[in-house]
Amino acid sequence: MAFTYELFNKKADIYAESRAGYSNNYINLLCKIISSENIVVAADIAAGTGIHTKILSKYIRKVYAIEPNNDMRKKLESQSINSNIKIINGTSDNTFLEDKSVDLISIAQAFQLLDLKKTRKECERILKKNGKVILLWNSKETQTALYSETKKILKKYSTIYNENIHSFCFKPDSFNTFFGYQPIFYKFIDDGVNYLTKEQFIGRALSASYSLIEEDDFYNKYIRELDRVFEEHAYNGLVYAPLSTIIYIGELK
Numbered sequence: 001m002a003f004t005y006e007l008f009n010k011k012a013d014i015y016a017e018s019r020a021g022y023s024n025n026y027i028n029l030l031c032k033i034i035s036s037e038n039i040v041v042a043a044d045i046a047a048g049t050g051i052h053t054k055i056l057s058k059y060i061r062k063v064y065a066i067e068p069n070n071d072m073r074k075k076l077e078s079q080s081i082n083s084n085i086k087i088i089n090g091t092s093d094n095t096f097l098e099d100k101s102v103d104l105i106s107i108a109q110a111f112q113l114l115d116l117k118k119t120r121k122e123c124e125r126i127l128k129k130n131g132k133v134i135l136l137w138n139s140k141e142t143q144t145a146l147y148s149e150t151k152k153i154l155k156k157y158s159t160i161y162n163e164n165i166h167s168f169c170f171k172p173d174s175f176n177t178f179f180g181y182q183p184i185f186y187k188f189i190d191d192g193v194n195y196l197t198k199e200q201f202i203g204r205a206l207s208a209s210y211s212l213i214e215e216d217d218f219y220n221k222y223i224r225e226l227d228r229v230f231e232e233h234a235y236n237g238l239v240y241a242p243l244s245t246i247i248y249i250g251e252l253k
Helices: 012-018 024-037 051-059 070-078 116-126 145-157 198-206 219-233
Strands: 041-045 062-066 085-088 102-108 127-140 184-188 243-250
Touching: 012 070, 012 198, 024 051, 024 102, 024 127, 024 184, 024 243, 041 051, 051 062, 051 085, 051 102, 070 085, 102 116, 116 127, 145 219, 198 219
Parallel strands: 041 062, 041 102, 062 085, 102 127
Antiparallel strands: 127 243, 184 243
């Protein structure tokens, strides 16, 4: 099944509650870019519930949050956000922004799901000369028993889980085609808060685009198996679920 934005329908609440924020390593790097490149206007494409948008808004004068999914966008609109955020019902290939209007484009967690050629064309249109693009992920470290067991459950119950997309292997040259050269690549291993309660562990699983929702036939079995895996790997009520921060930064050549 091809990716559509509707796959996030009915997941906005659990997404906002359960997804990890971004680490100080990334925020420090972001602030260096903002300062050195005089970034004053940014577009956060596929903004979701605004986890990354709200970080940008602390340091950048104007931030456009581009989000096509109605549930996710309404969740962002319902929150207390800075007045410098403008929320737009748009996509990665149609942001509704003016030509050469932004200094920075960010795409967090979503780039591998988008149409690369159409997204690049739109980014070229809205970026100012020498504007920057940041691609960003909180990426699960895959060499753990907890990850392996969780993936087995996903493959058992999810009809749309695609290992090539949803377990993407990030390399320095993974997105050279998009940038037109090899961008700057960072990987901060075991970054941020990686110990989860049962509620957080199951919530993160449920927040994925490929995860089940309550209306699905096997939802209760799915939850029970996630519960079982948590109990098998928990110590004092917590599991270790390491994330790494993956970052690509560059211009479009």
